[in-house]
Amino acid sequence: MQKRMRFVAVNGSERPDGNTREVLAHAAELLAGHGIDLEVINLGELKLSGCGPCGDCNSRCEPCAVTGDDVPAVVDRMALADGIIWAAPVHGFGPATTMQAFIERAGVGYLRFQRPLTNKVGGVVVIGRRYSHTEVYNQLVANVLLNRMIMVGSGFPAILYGNHRGEALADTEGVEMLDRMLHRMVAMARLLAEHRELTGRDALATEYANERDDRWFARRYATVGQA
Template structure:
């Protein structure tokens, strides 16, 4: 069993990656393989809406790093998305990735069906719920199984590492990892 985590932050080892690693650590403790893909290292262009992906299971119109990332997501049993809050919503990289993934999945039904999914947000002050909702809406219309926790999946902090001071948020991330593991073990 494997969970692929896709981090939409522009900062390597920032707050979003930190909270995602907390979730992944809980999965690893349950003998579930994990991988973290930071989008900051990749070139992801926005969708052109050309639908060349129909029946192909992959975007064939744009040559960038999307294909490898999407392929790894499709091959996993679980998906964790994470984004910081930029202008009260997900980051531009995450938006471009989800637009492309959404069109490919819609044009190739069943690619993400029954995958166990969750999303998390690193929040300075506001916009966290919108950010989580955006990623959750992607999951909900792709026939995935969405996992929650004891509260909204967001952790507060501005400077890198500051999220570790949000005790309630940290507990929520750990619980989310435990919940994902529980669901994965029952489905797979």
């Protein structure tokens, strides 16, 4: 018997009660109908340190030495999930600064060493007034793929237009795209779980999940300057 599935949504908005949170509340209700729990992590309520000035991120093979914020705990919670949703509003023609800071800090500091999100089902939803939605969406999709997650096509991107609170959920076409994405994420997560239960292994290869298993980066940078 399969365990109850759990998705994690990372809310990249710094606002405590805006459109992004409302959209994720809608997502939680839809997923609950599938018997899936959605944990929403609101980055605006957490302590996020900026990346430090050390500059050795491409040569070391251990997690970041910067400590004292909530990023490691968020990474741990994502690592236990079956699906991950990146959710961010558009601010200043890019993703909200909290989302950008988290992607940099989590990715460089932790995710790149073990790739713990490998083969989890990934999804992206973007909310904003009327500009740069696709640019932000494409950036977050690239990050999903960088972390070896699995995205399923669901038609048009889950992009919702709205400015003031409540307007995003009034975008009926955007909500439909979000719903399609969620339904297909659920189907894919269940398919992958069934495969693991039947075979005892992941459906997709995991041997390249961690590009630093063999200290490739350490060997590469050890030769710099020797030529």
